[in-house]
Amino acid sequence: MEITQERFAGKTVIHLDGSLDIGASEVLEKNLGSLIDSGEKTLIVDFAKLIYISSSGLRVFMTAANRLVAEKGSIALCGMNDQIKKVFEITGFTRIFSIFPTLADAVSA
Amino acid sequence: MTDEKISIKLESKVSEIGRLSEIVNEFGQNHQLTDDCLFAVNLALEEILINVIKHGYDNNSDREIQVRIWMSDDELRAEVEDDAPEFNPLELDAPDITKPLEEREIGGLGVHLVRTMMDRAEYKREGQKNILSIAKKGR
Numbered sequence: 001m002e003i004t005q006e007r008f009a010g011k012t013v014i015h016l017d018g019s020l021d022i023g024a025s026e027v028l029e030k031n032l033g034s035l036i037d038s039g040e041k042t043l044i045v046d047f048a049k050l051i052y053i054s055s056s057g058l059r060v061f062m063t064a065a066n067r068l069v070a071e072k073g074s075i076a077l078c079g080m081n082d083q084i085k086k087v088f089e090i091t092g093f094t095r096i097f098s099i100f101p102t103l104a105d106a107v108s109a
Numbered sequence: 110m111t112d113e114k115i116s117i118k119l120e121s122k123v124s125e126i127g128r129l130s131e132i133v134n135e136f137g138q139n140h141q142l143t144d145d146c147l148f149a150v151n152l153a154l155e156e157i158l159i160n161v162i163k164h165g166y167d168n169n170s171d172r173e174i175q176v177r178i179w180m181s182d183d184e185l186r187a188e189v190e191d192d193a194p195e196f197n198p199l200e201l202d203a204p205d206i207t208k209p210l211e212e213r214e215i216g217g218l219g220v221h222l223v224r225t226m227m228d229r230a231e232y233k234r235e236g237q238k239n240i241l242s243i244a245k246k247g248r
Contacts, residue, residue, distance in 0.1 A: 021130070021155060022123045052148060054155045055219040065210055083148045090225045091218050092206025 001050075003031055009107045012040055017049035020057035028057070032064045041073030044106045048079030053087055061097065074098070078106035114179035121162050121172035121191075126155050129176060140180055142247040149226040150185055153243050156219035157189045157198070165193030165239065184228070185247040190240045197232040198241070199224065 001018035012035065020028065035043065043064070065075050078100040080088065088094045100106040117132055119125040130151050137147040158174060166172045175190040203224075204217040223230055229244040 019130070021126055022159060023127060052151065054152050054159075055215065055222060056155075056159070058218060059215045062210070062213060062215060069210065083145060086226075087152070087222065090206075090222060091204075092208075092213075095207070096210040096213065 001027075003028060005035075008044075008103070011042055011044055011107060013044045013046055013103065013107075015046045015049065019052035020050060020060075021052065021054055022056040025054075025056040025060050029060045029063065032060065033067075036064065036067050036071070036073075041068065041071060043068065043073070043075045044103070045075065045077050046079050046103050046106075047077060047081070047084060048103065050079075050084060051081065053084050055091070058087070058091060058093060061093075065097065076100060076106045076109065078103050114177055117176045117178075119158070119174045119176060120170060121166045121174055122170040123159065123162060125174075126158055129154060129158070133178065136178055137185075137247070140185075140247065142185060146185055146245050146247040150187060150243070150245050153223045153227050153230070153245075154187060154189065156223050157241050157243075159219060160198050161189065161191045161193060161239075165191050165196060180247065181244075183246055183248050184244050186242065186244045188240055188242045190238050192237050193239060195234050196239060197234075199230055199232050 001016060001020055001024035004015045006013050068075050076098045079102060100109060115136060117129060119129060133151055134147060161174055162168065176187060178187045198220045201217055201220050204214065204221055227243045227245050231242045233240050
């Protein structure tokens with residue numbers, strides 16, 4: 001999986017491209033962890049090119065969200081395909097995350 | 110129709126999960142399986158393998174896991190076999206998915222996904238082996 005980062009409309013956006021399996025989850029966890037360590041409080045994660053996620057990927061977002069909430073920050077997710085959305089629904093993660101259809105929706109929220 | 114059964118021997122390390130996924134995807138292309146089926150089966154296999162590696166084998170990387178995949182009519186079937194101590198992950202309690210973020214536990218989500226996304230998931234103990242079987246309509 002490729003992880004790229006950009007500033008978009010004054011917010012930090014992380015783009016994920018590929019499969020978020022357990023190996024990729026370890027890399028992403030470090031990546032998000034260092035962003036939060038460096039003081040980032042508002043993160044948007046763009047799933048538009050993500051084709052797969054497992055529970056190890058879900059755990060990464062839960063860890064990041066817990067840290068951000070503790071620091072009065074937030075994390076928003078956007079651009080999920082139907083299969084990934086279903087994984088979030090089955091695990092009840094749609095209740096605990098702000099999920100937007102597109103990046104533009106997430107940025108303007 | 111039941112045709113060839115593919116048998117894959119994996120080492121007990123998480124880096125093997127990507128290799129298995131490539132084999133499953135190629136099998137899926139050869140049998141015209143839907144993306145939904147392949148997504149769900151890859152997910153179920155990853156969750157089952159992680160359980161075996163982390164809990165069954167206690168992260169020992171020199172053990173073996175045998176995976177078999179085959180078609181039965183329009184259904185994709187797979188079996189994961191290990192020789193860890195007897196353990197049926199399907200008996201784990203379902204996680205409470207209604208809890209708020211700060212009270213959520215990540216444990217149990219993988220097995221919950223397997224149970225929910227597969228059409229069938231069954232466990233059996235045969236001799237010294239745990240065998241977890243899954244099935245998903247493929248086309």
